[in-house]
Amino acid sequence: SVAQPGVAVATGPAPPVCPGRIRYFKV
């Protein structure tokens, strides 16, 4: 995030990542 100095930037938990990694290949 880019913000002016002294300005609070809203930070929260990162959104969950789904679907997960592909271990072999996608059919």
Place this chain on the structure above:
Amino acid sequence: APHGPWVGYLVLNCDDPETEQAALAAVDYVNRHLLWGFKHILNQIDKVRVWPRRPFGEVFEMEIDTLETTCHVLDPTPLANCPVRQLHEHAVEGDCKVHVLKQDGQFHVLSAKCDSSPDSAEDVRKVCPGCALLVPRNNTAVVHAAEAALAAFNAQSNGSYFQLVEISRAQLVPLPESTYVEFVVAATDCVAKEVTDQSQCNLLADKQYGFCKATLTKKLGGEEVAVTCTVFQTQPVVPQPQPDGTNQTASSPAVVPDAPSPPPASPPAASLVVGPMV
């Protein structure tokens, strides 16, 4: 009450280690309850929601993708050592919706529903234009190939007479024109060299299964068959844990009459015995 829009469940990353543990427990459960075909292995976690469960624990509601391996469900090889069926072999995918309870650090599968489907012919052709496609297991040419291969195997066997238990997968190969089939056999109380009436042969009480791969090729004026079989070591019948917490004997006739018993929960490693090759 929690702040914010409480939806009743927690969301985790699909690649969170806890999510993966729950998914692996589900895949293990599915493999232990497959009665035919091949073991599946985890490929991708699609969705996960974690619901609080009263009075204790939490339930992982998940959607997972699996891939078929080359290990038959009766094969005691640990899943981690089972190669994934490759695209050029016509891969098969599984889609599962599962509920897994985590309580006291342990994962227990509450429910699992899976559908499996082969890769599309178009996708196989993209990666391998000349590759053979899967065909129905009851295809006339497939059944003939399996029976011819088993007859050839028994003709060369110095031990038990083996019966056909299941045709597991098959492909029609265009060039050279041939039929490739993978099937399961079981030893009987007859001696292969002495069999006159196959209907009088009975499966051994301690079931001894084998897995065969065969190719039947059409030749001018006849056909040629090549078959290799791997006979699995006899496996003890062990109680299978059930979702409701009860135990069920794997080969209980009340559940699945005449069906091959699933492998034990913790199969012995390196317990394969290679049978004769024809």
